[in-house]
Amino acid sequence: MTAAQPSHERRPIQRYLEHSRSGPTALRIVLGTQLRKLREASGVSTKVAAETIRGSHAKISRLELGRVGFKERDVADLLTLYGITDPDERADFLALARQATAPGWWHQYSDVLxxxxxxxxxxxxxxxxxxxxxxxxxxxxLQTEEYARAVTQLGNPRASEQEIERRVRLRIAxxxxxxxxxxxxxxxxxxxxxxxxxxxxxxxxxxxxxxxxxxxxxxxxxxxxxxxxxxxxxxxxxxxxxxxxxxxxxxxxxxxxxxxxxxxxxxxxxxxxxxxxxxxxxxxxxxxxxxxxxxxxxxxxxxxxxx
CATH class of the missing domain: 3.30.870 (Endonuclease; Chain A)
Incomplete structure (x- = not known):
């Protein structure tokens, strides 16, 4: 995929932005996969990509596997490196990066997650x-609240009553x-x-x-x-x-x-x-x-x- 290709043929991101079921975890994987494809198509090594975003080979690997969130600046720098200059396509990627780093609904349960x-x-x-x-x-x-509570108590015998209830609420959510x-x-x-x-x-x-x-x-x-x-x-x-x-x-x-x-x-x-x-x-x-x-x-x- 190069900058010379028609814009309408290389805007694969739009469908993910519009997909109602795509949460941040899935979007991170999608974005990482798309960036890897762009890097490989442009012939850029992971070493050069890492240097461009002031990171390491391991960081590029984690980004392309969708295991960590994306900074918009890093995505923008990688797009430039890979020859993606079309404003609409860049906007799609940056919008996806924002969605991919948004906290999931479960963030409110981070104390027990x-x-x-x-x-x-x-x-x-x-x-x-x-x-x-x-x-x-x-x-x-498929668990009822009472069943979930019993299972949670079995798996967390040292947890406080408050922690058990938080875990149950997470499961029901x-x-x-x-x-x-x-x-x-x-x-x-x-x-x-x-x-x-x-x-x-x-x-x-x-x-x-x-x-x-x-x-x-x-x-x-x-x-x-x-x-x-x-x-x-x-x-x-x-x-x-x-x-x-x-x-x-x-x-x-x-x-x-x-x-x-x-x-x-x-x-x-x-x-x-x-x-x-x-x-x-x-x-x-x-x-x-x-x-x-x-x-x-x-x-x-x-x-x-x-x-």
Whole structure:
């Protein structure tokens, strides 16, 4: 891509500025990818690019991977270096840089938010499809407040009551993406063990089952149960989440959460392996039409035991 190309052929940024679902995390990745493409097309080395913005090779790498925010001055200097002189195109890039550095809605919870999880929230709000397998807990996007509180207390035994409540509020706020005008498609495969584990006690589980029944009525949510009768399942190693995006510059991302950290995988081979696992899980689990009677039966069992 050079300055000699027609302006209308090299203004790929506009669609991202207009996309309602693109949050700052996704936009950082998009902007970094576009800047990398411009650098490579202009034949500029990372060393020269780094010197231009008074930084290091590592800084250019982090910028192009979308792992850090952008200063408008740096973006402007790089555009000049790469031969981008069209005023409208430069304005698009600078507008994208401003949006990419805007604080996300979760910024208000920074006192209880781990940096590694912040990335997940940013990707989650921009995803068009979220596929997840869970074998420990109901996924956060589908938890009731009481269930979320019980899970949070288990995972943070030394936290104060105030901190627990802040974490619960954050989890409930995440769920707003499922109720917006253009929600992502959520496809969940849930191990039966999750539903049998009495998190918070019978009352909490009863309310949680009712919530799952309610959410499965929404057209953009698919819930499958992997029953005990399956024996081992394809993803027995642990929970897996795969996020897919409408933006062509955003690759699918595999999210693997650990106790105090997380892995984000976006290399094609890694993603393909996990997509294969997820496809096998979906094929092995009960069909979605069986989910409602399964949940209703479990709810009846709980009621009978309490009766």
């Amino acid at each position: 781990a940096p590694w999880f912040e990335t997940h929230l940013g990707l989650e709000e921009s995803a068009s499809v979220i596929r997840t397998y869970q074998n420990q807990y109901v996924p956060g996007l 995440r769920q707003e993406i499922l109720h917006q005008s253009d929600p992502p498609r959520l496809w969940v495969v849930l191990d039966e063990a999750v539903l049998r584990r009495p998190i918070g006690g019978p009352g909490v589980m009863r309310a949680q089952l009712r919530r799952l029944i309610e959410m499965t009525q929404l057209p953009h949510i698919t819930l499958q149960i992997a029953p005990f009768s399956l024996g081992g399942v394809a993803a027995a190693g642990g929970p897996v989440t795969i996020l897919r995006f409408q933006e062509p510059d955003l690759p699918d991302v595999v999210y693997l959460e650990q106790l105090t950290s997380a892995l984000y995988l976006d290399k094609r081979d890694d993603v393909d392996n996990y997509l294969s696992v997820m496809d096998r899980l979906s094929a092995e689990a009960e069909r979605p039409v069986a989910t409602l009677p399964f949940l209703v039966n479990m709810l009846d069992e709980l009621d009978a035991r309490q009766g």
